Amino acid sequence: MKERTYICGLDAAIAVMGGKWKGLILFSLGEGRLRFGELRRTLPGISERMLTLQLREMEKSGLVHREVHYQVPPKVEYSLTEFGHSLNTAMAPLGEWGEEHMERIEAIP
Incomplete structure (x- = not known):
């Protein structure tokens, strides 16, 4: 029998979307397909390099789909996979909690 890698479901979910930017990328792509620049x-605040790295990791983990349109100039669009949509849906209540408590959280030293 294979030993479990994660302690619980929350541990597994955080491993897939850990870091500051992945949740924000999920949220942004929840509205639909976007090109890299969009x-x-x-x-705001993310560098091109960091966005590229995060998108590659998210594509590798199956959260994001990268579609290349071979034209001049080349066009690349990013969208959420079903797996990504399911994680985005699961994150929505956490985002609502954060909105509700943002002042208190910002006041934490």
Whole structure:
């Protein structure tokens, strides 16, 4: 019998979407397909390099689909997979909790 890698479901979920940017990328792509530049504009403060790294990790884990349109100039669009949509849906209540308690959270030293 294979030994479990994660302690619980929350541990597994955080492993897939850990880090500051992945949740925000999920949220942005929840509205639909976006090109790289469009996605970057929805995420103030992220560098091109960091966005590229995060998208690659998310594509590798099956959260994001990358579609290349071979034209001149090349066009690449990113969208959520069904797996990504399911995680985005699961994260929605956490986002609502954060909105509700944002002032208190910002006041934490």
